[in-house]
Amino acid sequence: MSIEGKTVESNVHKISCPDCRLSELCLPYGLQQKEVQQLATIVKSKRPIHSNEYLYLQGDACLNLYAVKSGSFRSFITDDDGSEQTIGFYLPGELMGLDALQHGRSTCTIIALETSTVCELPLSRLNELCSQIPNLQHQMMRVLGKEITSDHDKIIMLSHRTAKEKIATFLLLLSRRYAGLGFSSTEFNLTMSRQDIANFLGLSNETVSRQFTELNKDGVITVKQRGIQINNMASLKGIVKPCLPDDQLSFIA
Amino acid sequence: MSIEGKTVESNVHKISCPDCRLSELCLPYGLQQKEVQQLATIVKSKRPIHSNEYLYLQGDACLNLYAVKSGSFRSFITDDDGSEQTIGFYLPGELMGLDALQHGRSTCTIIALETSTVCELPLSRLNELCSQIPNLQHQMMRVLGKEITSDHDKIIMLSHRTAKEKIATFLLLLSRRYAGLGFSSTEFNLTMSRQDIANFLGLSNETVSRQFTELNKDGVITVKQRGIQINNMASLKGIVKPCLPDDQLSFIA
């Protein structure tokens, strides 16, 4: 899934902040036009990153933040024995590299799930700008707060005990993120494999597959490979919170 | 468990940043003496909070950060049907309220697990100071980065499939945090109930209890109610990573 249509895909990485359709979701949010232009001067556009290419590796010195411009990414931590644990997925407008803020060294590896583009923001320049532009500092705090609450959502998702609850929560969180991007909240394509989802949720890929099949049979969603269509949003929310089927999830809402 | 001995307990909340033994773990880290004093001027000391008292409630307007000075806290999110999900536990030197940075409204409730003290930092004043003191802004970024990597540790813990792996990871993460505070990494008291741990890990409290009993029988740890003694650190790490029993965990290390 791509944020831009096929025809302009090749030029996405050349668009600068003032013209970027994601600016309202990204760091420029809340900034005045002049301030956005200032921010744009420190942003480096990068060449497109292809599927299965790495953005950076765990342990790399990482002195930049990366904003997803188009496409999607998966982040994971590798243990000493080589086993991977997926930490999360990144969609357009979201910032990667925040985990390196502590020691200037990345704690995870980030890999592209499809051909994607990013903006690179050198942390040193960004910190300088934050001192000069109070709005930018506020926005940085908001973005960091969003990352933290987003991690809390993941913790809640993983703490749910049954596989069906985890899958339902996973789909609802994705749905909300796509809606925030201006896409359909009920119809989207998964850019990650069943294996990725299983690893992320602490399940076997067979269980993930079976849960999709069951939700499909029950008519709650329609699954066609990686294409997902949510037919009954209330039912999906009801799976997570059986007591109040039609109510809004506090952390989904 | 308390960071201060019984005799000085009642005065902990009066100690200011320049004299606080936690300053190296908290916001003053990396600041010059003069800057620490500046920071101290915006810190409000609060009266001690007793066991089961709330620091703040989910949904409250929250325009402060809170640093744990002594004692410990539990944070949780309440669903519409009243069910709780524990998000994490806070020990001395750790910052609470970061989840409210996004919208100025807390997304979780925080409750004291024992008699505890906190420092209150108004966000507006803190932001001003950050603009004036580059070192403080850097430290804020480090602290936020730490919070994010700490959340990633939780995600890894929860993604582990078996109950024994979750419990082992939980104990290792706690051990590391106590060590960072200058306490023993092999002997400490849990300040939270089995129920709290179970809820946090997405397990039933019976399973938590059984896992403790098994680890006790195997001699890996000694459990006496809430008192924990780690007898074989390598074995505990081996449970999390069966392939390399004596190796260091990348995310624990």
Added chain:
DNA sequence: CGTACAATTGAGAATCCTCAAGAGCAGTGG
């Protein structure tokens, strides 16, 4: 069209949850 990879489906085994009862500990009041 064939190969490689991803996804699905099935069956048996292991793990964990639920329900239920018993044990240990702290605080209260006689």
Added chain:
DNA sequence: CCACTGCTCTTGAGGATTCTCAATTGTACG
């Protein structure tokens, strides 16, 4: 000082869920 109460924690047994192993189907790509 001791019994009582309430709470937490532990232990047991049966049932449900999920994992593992294995085979099959489906899809993408050269």
